[in-house]
Amino acid sequence: MSENFIPLSKPSLQGNELKYVTEAIETEWVSTAGPFIQSFEENTADYVNSTGAVAVQNGTSGLHIALEVIGTGREDEVIVPTLTFIAAVNPVKYCGAEPVFMDCDDSLCLDPNKLEKFFEKECEFSKGILRNKATKKQIKAIVVVHVFGNMADMESILEVAEKYNLPVIEDATEAIGTYYKKGKHQGRYAGTMGTFGVFSFNGNKIMTTGGGGMIVSNDNELLAQARHLITQAKSDPLYYTHDQVGYNYRMTNLQAALGLAQLEQxxxxxxxxxxxxxxxxxxxxxxxxxxxxxxxxxxxxxxxxxxxxxxxxxxxxxxxxxxxxxxxxxxxxxxxxxxxxxxxxxxxxxxxxxxxxxxxxxxxxxxxxxxxxxxxxxxxxxxxxxxxxxxxxxxxxx
Missing domain, CATH: 3.90.1150.10 (Aspartate Aminotransferase, domain 1)
Incomplete structure (x- = not known):
């Protein structure tokens, strides 16, 4: 008898997925508004114990918005790992900034020792701003990727970031559900320790919405800015007044219905x-x-x-x-x-x-x-x- 094909990673859809998606279809809330979106955001925030969450199209758009909210621009550089999927880095270029690539440690995640060494030897820190000596550009943020569901050395990375007044964006697209069980950050989930965390619900992730992502933060003001940007930056949604360049990065209610069922499992x-x-x-x-x-x-x-x-x-x-x-x-x-x-x-x-x-x-x-x-x-x-x-x-x- 011929053996079946064993895929690398496929979704498991054995819970309330059909029930919730059917409800979304029957109530005709199938696009970027509807009750499942709010429920999925609230339940995700509760699960990882963050202040709030904003559902987006995918993890890439979530990282882009996180960088936009902290003001990343053409005169900036962002620290990124080289050992990662390219979607962790491309959003830096979307903002017009330049990446500076860092090595990994033995966890496959960003090496905090080389990070600190780079800042000490290759940068200048003055009046709360860190600049690259070679380019004179400001180091705007650190993007940390939790590779394969492992956790980067967040204790060390956050100490370095605090020393140099830098926000940390956690690319936790592979790591929803990962948390510290001991140490300084005991009980804290991947994605909840930096300024922003971003999850992905692509089809190959541990839970899926087909395509989709989630931004989390413990800062309500930053979350509000993120929500504003993903909905085309409407300052008046009725009369279509826009106060800046925004993006159509919203998750659909159909996706959120799927995600809510996945989160339950x-x-x-x-x-x-x-x-x-x-x-x-x-x-x-x-x-x-x-x-x-x-x-x-x-x-x-x-x-x-x-x-x-x-x-x-x-x-x-x-x-x-x-x-x-x-x-x-x-x-x-x-x-x-x-x-x-x-x-x-x-x-x-x-x-x-x-x-x-x-x-x-x-x-x-x-x-x-x-x-x-x-x-x-x-x-x-x-x-x-x-x-x-x-x-x-x-x-x-x-």
Whole structure:
């Protein structure tokens, strides 16, 4: 019997999704107004314990609005990681600003030590403003990405940011549900420690609205500004008076209906992902040359993506492993190529990028869907072990 295809990450739609979406259709609230939007915003804010939330089209638009609200412009620079999806960086250019690329630490997230070193050695801090010595431009903000549902070292990053009077925008698009379980920020969720946090509900995320995102903050005034900008900056919605350039970045009521049903199941998704992670871990630790990437011990992660490090002892390269799994109908993916290598950013400043290139050549993501069955996990594990086994004809036969 032919085996089924195991995708990398697909949504699980087994809750109230159909019920809520049907209600939105039957009441004809299908566009960018309707009760599900407000409910989804309120319930998300309650879940992560933030002051409020603003639903948007996607995570990218949320990051763009966050940068706009803090006043990012053409004379500014924004600190960004190079090891991330490009959507974390492009909004900097939407604002006319320039990114400055930082290395990752061993969590795959932005390295706070190099961040501080860059500020100390390459910048000038005067009258509350930090400027890049080389360009004379103001460093406007730090964008931190919580990679694969891990948590960046927020304690250290926030200390550096406070020292230099910089807002932090948390790209928590992969990390809804991740929180500190101990330490200075115990109980605080990814996305709620910076000036803004942004979540994504793309189809491959732990919970989905098909496409969609959410901005959260503990500052009501900033949230109001964000809401104003995503609704075309209408100062008078009845007579279509606009006081600045705004954006059509609103989430639809249909999407919010889907999101509300997904949010109700988020903790069960995380539980399933945690169990599957443990099953992977138990099997992979027995395979020479493979290591399942770990999460910070101080956090409860959401286990969004499972990443394995493929080292020379395994016998296959990263590319060969991905290709071999594809032949077994198992989808796997490499980590993103470094953003400062991408064509639009080849002339951007990149500071002491050392670890990111190493991880670029090691990391493979393996199936991690919110409803991934134990049978499928076992099948992936068997394939990973089988591909490590020597062939009948040794290398001396060639």
């Amino acid at each position: 988020l903790e069960s998704f995380i539980e399933t992902k945690s169990i599957n992670y443990s099953h992977y871990q138990e099997a992979i630790k027995k395979i020479p040359g493979l290591e399942l990437f770990s999460f910070r011990s101080s956090i409860r992660p959401n286990y969004w993506f499972y990443a394995i490090k493929v080292q020379s002892e395994y016998g296959l390269t990263r590319r060969e492993l991905i290709d071999s799994l594809e032949q077994e109908k198992i989808q796997a993916r490499p980590i993103w190529d470094l953003i400062h290598h991408q064509q639009p950013y080849k002339n951007a400043q990149a500071y002491e990028i050392e670890k990111a290139p190493i991880y670029l050549n090691l990391i493979v993501n393996i199936p991690c869907s919110s409803d991934l069955s134990s049978r499928d996990v076992e099948r992936v594990n068997v394939c990973l072990a089988k591909l490590n086994e020597p062939t009948e004809m040794g290398s001396d036969q060639y």
